Amino acid sequence: xxxxxxxxxxxxxxxxxxxxxxxxxxxxxxxxxxxxxxxxxxxxxxxxxxxxxxxxxxxxxxxxxxxxxxxxxxxxxxxxxxxxxxxxxxxxxxxxxxxxxxxxxxxxxxxxxxxxxxxxxxxxxxxxxxxxxxxxxxxxxxxxxxxxxxxxxxxxxxxxxxxxxxxxxxxxxxxxxxxxxxxxxxxxxxxxxxxxxxxxxxxxxxxxxxxxxxxxxxxxxx
Numbered sequence: 468x469x470x471x472x473x474x475x476x477x478x479x480x481x482x483x484x485x486x487x488x489x490x491x492x493x494x495x496x497x498x499x500x501x502x503x504x505x506x507x508x509x510x511x512x513x514x515x516x517x518x519x520x521x522x523x524x525x526x527x528x529x530x531x532x533x534x535x536x537x538x539x540x541x542x543x544x545x546x547x548x549x550x551x552x553x554x555x556x557x558x559x560x561x562x563x564x565x566x567x568x569x570x571x572x573x574x575x576x577x578x579x580x581x582x583x584x585x586x587x588x589x590x591x592x593x594x595x596x597x598x599x600x601x602x603x604x605x606x607x608x609x610x611x612x613x614x615x616x617x618x619x620x621x622x623x624x625x626x627x628x629x630x631x632x633x634x635x636x637x638x639x640x641x642x643x644x645x646x647x648x649x650x651x652x653x654x655x656x657x658x659x660x661x662x663x664x665x666x667x668x669x670x671x672x673x674x675x676x677x678x679x680x681x682x683x684x685x686x687x688x689x
Contacts, residue, residue, distance in 0.1 A: 471496070472510070476523075502527060517585075523551075625665065676689065
């Protein structure tokens with residue numbers, strides 16, 4: 468689950484982005500505020516995974532807000548979402564501590580792509596997407612929409628191995644050796660049970676296929 472703090476004085480835009488990311492795309496928990504001052508107050512007791520903020524806002528603009536955030540937190544990713552994207556304006560934003568710019572107008576799909584790409588490439592956050600599912604192996608969670616499934620450590624480990632081999636055969640022997648330390652027939656039934664559970668967990672998105680190659684292993688694709 469990606470915890471997003473969205474700050475923009477366009478309240479309607481915030482409501483649309485929240486609805487789209489939480490209910491259409493899924494895997495997000497979005498909190499919205501309409502001023503930098505309100506965003507700062509929220510950050511006193513909460514730690515989101517990423518902040519997306521407008522620049523021109525009442526009470527406290529985005530530039531001033533980011534300056535204050537960077538006085539105590541140098542690591543949280545901060546995106547400016549704004550129409551002010553000239554070279555000089557981008558330079559100013561980066562200098563005060565923003566990590567990234569998104570040009571307005573944008574929709575939920577575009578924002579989602581920017582956030583996922585940045586987090587995976589720059590922030591070391593292991594958040595993977597399997598079709599419409601959000602898979603976080605660090606927390607062993609599998610999320611679609613508002614449905615969050617807590618996986619066991621072994622379920623998460625096996626799913627990660629299948630994910631890393633997307634579209635290719637992941638052999639039963641390799642999974643058994645990596646996660647059981649042996650490839651004996653006595654362990655094969657246990658692995659089959661884990662695969663059955665994972666297939667059930669992934670069944671809400673019909674584009675996700677976990678196909679068996681009899682006697683050899685499985686292929687996860689979407």
